[in-house]
Amino acid sequence: MGTPSTDYRIYGAELSPYSVKVRSYCRYKSIAHEWINRDMSRMKEFQALAKLPLIPLVLTPDEDVWQDSTPILEKMEARFSTPSIHPEDGVLNFISVLLEEFGDEWGNKMMFHYRWARDVDQISAANRLAASNMPEAGAEELVGISKMIRERMSGRAYFVGSSPETAEQIETSFKETMGLLEAHLANRAYLLGGRPCFGDFGLWAQVYEAWTDPTPKAVLEADFPAVVAWVARMLDPKEEGDFEDWAQLSGTLMPLLREQVGANFLPWSAANAAALESGAETFTVELKGQPYSQQPQKYHGRSLKVLREKYHAVRENRALAEVLREAGCLEWLS
Template sequence: MTTPPTLIFHHYPSSPFSEKVRLMLGYKNIPWKSVVIPMVSPKPDLIALTGGYRKTPVLQIGADIYCDTALIADVLEHIQPLPTLYPEPSKGMARILAQWADSTLFQTAMAYNLQPRGLSQLFEHAPPEAAQAFVQDRKAMSAGMARQRPQDATAAYKSYLRRLSDMLDVRPFILGDVPCITDFAMYHPLWFTRVRTSVLAGLLEATPAVLDWMDRMAAIGHGAMEKSSALQAIQVAAASVPAALHDDIFQDEHGIALGSQVVVSAESFGLEPTHGELVAATRMHYTLRRTDERAGLVHVHFPRIGYSLKPGEAA
């Protein structure tokens, strides 16, 4: 019997995208180690693993570093296929709806959640400068992006909640009798409203079917978690070798050969680049090989969708 890999999850408690993955880990009953990272930059211990990517969360398995929750979901599905995140016959619809939830719904919900009252509650037990640091950090990460005003976000959020409620009229989860990737993607921004900025959660009361569904999602839990540290995670990477790559490692859309120095960055939010040697470009993801003085040789993985690949120079 194959020993399951040790999953190290880099996150912080109030991160909505982290809540998405924490629930998926609970749903699949996969044990995991928790490394709590800073909410804002600098994040030197995380960067030692990713090479530049600083968004939250990140999944580490030995010397393999997985960025973005869309890719992390696929990794969890590979490790533990059942219960599946992509049930037939609606797995294509589930992925598309999840992508919408992780972008449009998330951005709308957070524009609502982080209005002054919500921001004040989020940092009510923190020093005064913490909220300002958070605001400046997120402004830097969203440079060039159109920002919704809270008033516009409120109107859109209410409409999205009504539409979600309609989808839950005849079934316990969004696409059927069991959760799928869509449920986890749609849940996490609403979780932030309900749990982290609860002073603003009154708008959820207009859609009781959504609240009932949220209760069912929350009941999944986070599974078996063990605390760890950033230093331990870096030591694990340094003592490990990246997993062998599969044969289907190259689907060329850019005219960039394997072995080339490249840079990968997100297309919208959080544009910090990661430099490395391109060692895989499958139909679903990119893999960069890079070396860090503390973490050693690592493979950093990104999904294709939402990320750009460009020629680069050795860092």
């Protein structure tokens, strides 16, 4: 298991959004950590620790094993509380939680779709994954591994709802989200102002990964310079100032909440959860006036439940309820 360490150890991979999310957080908090690329040479040691075959996995200095990036950040935050990633203001605090979830779930769908939908992106990602998993392999061996990865992963795009029928809706949502973020980030370093919040880590990780894939990278580089600057900034985020208040943020943040979180992500997530409950094999939901169909995704049912519990705990906050109602989010959370 290696030598005992006083550092947190993150088993992850550069192509795993949830892994780089945890790494970005540790860098921001100056938490002593070791980034362990979970390649084949570390697989046995990873498997001996893992309860789920998923990265990131954090091994704490007291040898606790943590998995799942959202609770990992929450547990870290309990230990490394300043500068806090949770605004004191109740409205901003919940918006940050909502954006983290939006990134993890809807952002991941957009990223994963682009990564595995077209030949050029499939080949790029499969080559990088092969090299990351087998750093010792020779060129010829890597070609074979890359082919295997490409075949396996492009077949999995379907699980996140990517299909020829949904491609246009997913890509439109990505471009619209980037446009809304561009306007919002034009005058500020992070989503809520001068320092990153919980939401930055979740949403950034997916956009960062998209920026490494040829097709979405071209989209980002062509039209969204402020988003690209945020992508670079969040690799190693620094505290540059305080959070702003809702009055300063709402002009460009409300459109993102309304047009993407309230109009795409939450109705999709609620329909997904309902389909899981009824045992349906596929579900169709109307998003922005167009039918969208996919097979239900298990993990998302649980994470919507957790989000609803988090909202339930702050439901007495009238200012928050008003913002969420205006954003078309409230009905999906209560």
